[in-house]
Every structure is written in structure tokens, then in C-alpha cells.
Amino acid sequence: MTERRAPRARATTLVKRTEILHAATTTFGAKGFKNGPLTEIAEQVGMTHAGILHHFGSKDQLLLEVLKLRDAEDVADLEGAHIPEGVELFRHLVRTAFANEARPGIVQAYAVLSAESVTDDHPGRPYFEERYRTLRQEIVDAFTSICVERGLTTPHTLGLAAASILAVMDGLQVQWLLTPDDVQLAEASAFAIEAIAARALSPQELPLDLGSARASAAPRA
Amino acid sequence: MTERRAPRARATTLVKRTEILHAATTTFGAKGFKNGPLTEIAEQVGMTHAGILHHFGSKDQLLLEVLKLRDAEDVADLEGAHIPEGVELFRHLVRTAFANEARPGIVQAYAVLSAESVTDDHPGRPYFEERYRTLRQEIVDAFTSICVERGLTTPHTLGLAAASILAVMDGLQVQWLLTPDDVQLAEASAFAIEAIAARALSPQELPLDLGSARASAAPRA
DNA sequence: TACAACTTACTGACAAGTCGGTAAGTTCTG
DNA sequence: CAGAACTTACCGACTTGTCAGTAAGTTGTA
Structure with a gap:
């Protein structure tokens, strides 16, 4: 949504990655993994598909991190409980x-x-x-x-x-x-x-x- | 499996169609609909993918007939009961x-x-x-x-x-x-x-x- | 502080492959 | 012969991944 003029490199990268992971969740949910094109994920975050691959290496790897993200967030929801x-x-x-x-x-x-x-x-x-x-x-x-x-x-x-x-x-x-x-x-x-x-x-x-x-x-x- | 040298046209056609539907069930089950290529279905029944299209018109139509087939067979299993x-x-x-x-x-x-x-x-x-x-x-x-x-x-x-x-x-x-x-x-x-x-x-x-x-x-x- | 060396985050173009669908021709069969 | 059952050949669209290049930022150093 909002443009970020990177104040800190490390932090911004993490935000971008999470943004991509959420976009990927949307696309994989709407079309499945095999049929969810990287291009569609990329344009949701204002990027080209090559940019996504730069971050995650491969589409398979992106999927794995998408799956891991939910677990991480679910655990976070328990808030240390x-x-x-x-x-x-x-x-x-x-x-x-x-x-x-x-x-x-x-x-x-x-x-x-x-x-x-x-x-x-x-x-x-x-x-x-x-x-x-x-x-x-x-x-x-x-x-x-x-x-x-x-x-x-x-x-x-x-x-x-x-x-x-x-x-x-x-x-x-x-x-x-x-x-x-x-x-x-x-x-x-x-x-x-x-x-x-x-x-x-x-x-x-x-x-x-x-x-x-x-x-x-x-x-x- | 076995090659069939079509002896009768009409009866054979029905047999062929059912054979294709079963092959499609296998392929769609193994790879999903969007990722199950017609070519794979075709080679199971000794044909090219264009041959499948000749019988069913489109891949979408083939899916619908695959789904209907199971219902038909389930009803048949009840044997008029x-x-x-x-x-x-x-x-x-x-x-x-x-x-x-x-x-x-x-x-x-x-x-x-x-x-x-x-x-x-x-x-x-x-x-x-x-x-x-x-x-x-x-x-x-x-x-x-x-x-x-x-x-x-x-x-x-x-x-x-x-x-x-x-x-x-x-x-x-x-x-x-x-x-x-x-x-x-x-x-x-x-x-x-x-x-x-x-x-x-x-x-x-x-x-x-x-x-x-x-x-x-x-x-x- | 100033500048060089290096890293990160991309873009754009392209390679290579896959897939569904179509058109035209061929073979088989009744 | 007529028509069904194909095949061959091909198109156009789409996809993932690679690669070279670039702009921006970061780090090291004097």
C-alpha cells in the first residue's frame, strides 16, 4: 500500500518479505500453489516476479515459508501462553x-x-x-x-x-x-x-x- | 493397458469414452484438474490429446463428465435398490x-x-x-x-x-x-x-x- | 569526513518448456 | 461414399527460472 523509503535496510527487508508471504497466501488460496503464478503475487506488492525469486529463491521455497508463517503467527497469537x-x-x-x-x-x-x-x-x-x-x-x-x-x-x-x-x-x-x-x-x-x-x-x-x-x-x- | 483395435464403432466409442473417463480420474487425482495434462490422460488410452478433445470438446467438459461418472457408478452399485x-x-x-x-x-x-x-x-x-x-x-x-x-x-x-x-x-x-x-x-x-x-x-x-x-x-x- | 569497495534489492529481457485448443488431413468402418 | 475417429502440425498463451545490469544503501578505511 504505502511506499516505504527504507530507513533501515534489515527492517524493511523483513517487512517486504512478510508482505510477499501474505500476498502469496492470498494467491495460493485463490488459485492453488501450482496455478498461482508468481506474477500475480509480485504485482500485489509492486514488484516483478523476478524480485520475488530474488527473495525466496524458488516458488517451492516460497510455499514452505508461507506455510511456516501461519504457524508462527498462530503461536504468536497465544502470546507466550x-x-x-x-x-x-x-x-x-x-x-x-x-x-x-x-x-x-x-x-x-x-x-x-x-x-x-x-x-x-x-x-x-x-x-x-x-x-x-x-x-x-x-x-x-x-x-x-x-x-x-x-x-x-x-x-x-x-x-x-x-x-x-x-x-x-x-x-x-x-x-x-x-x-x-x-x-x-x-x-x-x-x-x-x-x-x-x-x-x-x-x-x-x-x-x-x-x-x-x-x-x-x-x-x- | 492392452491395445484395442476397434472392432465395432458405436459400442467401442462408449467403451473408449469410459476408458478415457477412468484415465482422467486417475490423472486428475494424481495432479489435480488444472495440472493434469490431457496428454497424460491420452497416453493412458493410447491416443493423442487431440483425440480426447474430439470426444469431449474441452477439458472442462471432460471434468464434468468425470464427476458425473462416479455418481452414475455409485447409483449403479445400489443395483436398482x-x-x-x-x-x-x-x-x-x-x-x-x-x-x-x-x-x-x-x-x-x-x-x-x-x-x-x-x-x-x-x-x-x-x-x-x-x-x-x-x-x-x-x-x-x-x-x-x-x-x-x-x-x-x-x-x-x-x-x-x-x-x-x-x-x-x-x-x-x-x-x-x-x-x-x-x-x-x-x-x-x-x-x-x-x-x-x-x-x-x-x-x-x-x-x-x-x-x-x-x-x-x-x-x- | 570522504571515498572506495561491496552488498542488497530489484528490473527487464529472455530461454525453455508446457498446455489447451484448432485446423486440416488420414484411416477406418458400416 | 459418408461420417466417425482419430493424427499431425501448429499457434498462442502462460510460467518458472536465469542473467546481466542498475540504483541505492552499507561498510571499511584513511
Whole structure:
């Protein structure tokens, strides 16, 4: 936006880099990584694409730094506070879902990029593999700590529950991006998280009795 | 795989078209729509890319027919049986999850394409919007029919539950594709569906009490 | 302070490759 | 022969990355 007449070299560079990273988030969110041209990112920050490459070396490297940036900012948002433990982690997840409704850009970038990352030799793949593994573990730990607190034996379904919680949050984002009027991102996230946690922590009656469905798979191979 | 020296024109054409559609599913699944080149699809069926264009007119059109094909095949799998109603629909969803573990190609195609469809002017977008709307409605109807059957008043959370169920199935697919060893696609799907349905149909105690998290959203705008 | 040596942050032009689509011609088949 | 099913050849558009050059700032030094 505003022109900066570099007072200090080092500081200005950092600002420019962050500006580029945010522009890249926008473009990758709007068009995906492979189809988000460097030119479009460049013109958002008043530069040529060669300038971007000067800063980041390659498009792949730019993607990796875009992904790292969000993590850095998310941690910054916690403002030195501890990583949430126990029930606090689930509250944090729900808060995040509510906050996400106000920043569709980043939500879209993550939704698009995480799915794109499963394609052949995608440079973001290792990042997302690691990210999901870490988040699942954090959720399992939170569940475990709740069980200890409440004197429950830890169920063997915590892994399933952890994966399901992340899955529902991601999946809801896609539906929300497609039909924002039909899907309430945060409400549904809160509902589902509570449902899955309830099931994991205190397995009660099974209103659907889906057990029989497990046995027979659909015909098509 | 095997070369076909067309014996009959009309019948062969249909076969060829379906063969192309399956090849396209593979390529779009592996590389996405925008980055899945027609050439790659063409060589899978022993053709040049111009041959594909001869059959489908444009790449966009090919995508739409790829998406329609799966619906057609899924319906065919039901073999003239009714669209599942009530509890049967949920059993069908779980069966599908188990069946999907055996066909990672199609799973990946849908995971990649549905997320890609939220990008700017994506030709698959209307299809996915409609698809999710329809599926959500089917699930809501199934819930409603269960409520009627059991003499329950229909909760106002059925919409949230329906979106959540679809979300968890989609989200688990992405995690499963990224780390197949860590995530059990079908088990987790069954677990989550049961959890969400339980919560929607018989809201019991809330072990997490996440209500307070709704009020305060995270700082970042 | 003054000036040289060096670094940083770019631009503009270009190379090299990819891709979708079209047009025109060829082969196959009924 | 007529028309469907292609192929070959090609265009135009787009992309990433490289490279040389330039303007501006920074550092070292006397």
C-alpha cells in the first residue's frame, strides 16, 4: 500500500518479505500453489516476479515459508501462553473455528493447499504430513490428560477421535467455502467436537448400531 | 493397458469414452484438474490429446463428465435398490468408507478436486456445491425419519450434524491419503458418524463444556 | 569526513518448456 | 461414399527460472 523509503535496510527487508508471504497466501488460496503464478503475487506488492525469486529463491521455497508463517503467527497469537492442555485445547480449537470465520483467505489457502499436497511430488506434502501428525498427537494428549484428571481409563478410540476432530474441522471449511450460507462453520465445528469428545470419553448407547455395516463393503472394487 | 483395435464403432466409442473417463480420474487425482495434462490422460488410452478433445470438446467438459461418472457408478452399485432411508443411509455411508479403502484413486480424485473447486472460477464448483447440498439434505432426511420412527422431536442440530458427517468423511480421506499408516479411514469414519449421530439424536451430558469458548474468538482478525 | 569497495534489492529481457485448443488431413468402418 | 475417429502440425498463451545490469544503501578505511 504505502511506499516505504527504507530507513533501515534489515527492517524493511523483513517487512517486504512478510508482505510477499501474505500476498502469496492470498494467491495460493485463490488459485492453488501450482496455478498461482508468481506474477500475480509480485504485482500485489509492486514488484516483478523476478524480485520475488530474488527473495525466496524458488516458488517451492516460497510455499514452505508461507506455510511456516501461519504457524508462527498462530503461536504468536497465544502470546507466550502455554500450549493449551486438557480441556483447554478443545476450547482453543473451537475459538479458532470462530475466529476463522473472519479470515476466509487463510482458511481457503489451507483447505486448498492441504488437499493439493496429496498430489504427486507436492512440495507442501511433508509439511502437512508432519502438521497432522503433531496435531493428532496434541489432541490425544489432551484427551489422555482429561482421562487422568477424571480418573477414567483411557479408551483405545482416542486416535480415531483425534483424527476425526481435525477431519471435521477441515471438511467443514471446504463446505463453508463452497456454500457459506448453508454451513455455519463455527457452530458445526463446536457441535462436532463436542459430539466426538463425548463419544470418546463416555461411550454410551449407540443409537444407530452401525456395527453391521462394517462387515460388508460395497460391491465395487 | 492392452491395445484395442476397434472392432465395432458405436459400442467401442462408449467403451473408449469410459476408458478415457477412468484415465482422467486417475490423472486428475494424481495432479489435480488444472495440472493434469490431457496428454497424460491420452497416453493412458493410447491416443493423442487431440483425440480426447474430439470426444469431449474441452477439458472442462471432460471434468464434468468425470464427476458425473462416479455418481452414475455409485447409483449403479445400489443395483436398482432404493436410495437408503433412515438408519440404512448411515449404514450405507459406513459401508462406503470401508469400500473406499480399496480404491484410493477415486478417493484422491474427489479429495483433490473438491478442494480445488473452491478456487477462482473452477469448472467443478457448481457440481460440488450441488453435491454437498444434496447429500446434506439426504442426511437430514434420514435423521428426521429416524426421529419420526422413534417418536423423538426433531432437534434443531440436524443441519450441523449432517454437514459434520460429510466433513469428517472428507477430512479423514485427506489425512488417510497423507499418512495411510496413521489413520484408519473406515474405522474413524464409523466412529465419528456414530458419535455425531448420538449427539444429534440424544443430547446427553457435555463432557467438555465448550460453551464458553464460543464467546471469545482468537485475537487475530 | 570522504571515498572506495561491496552488498542488497530489484528490473527487464529472455530461454525453455508446457498446455489447451484448432485446423486440416488420414484411416477406418458400416 | 459418408461420417466417425482419430493424427499431425501448429499457434498462442502462460510460467518458472536465469542473467546481466542498475540504483541505492552499507561498510571499511584513511
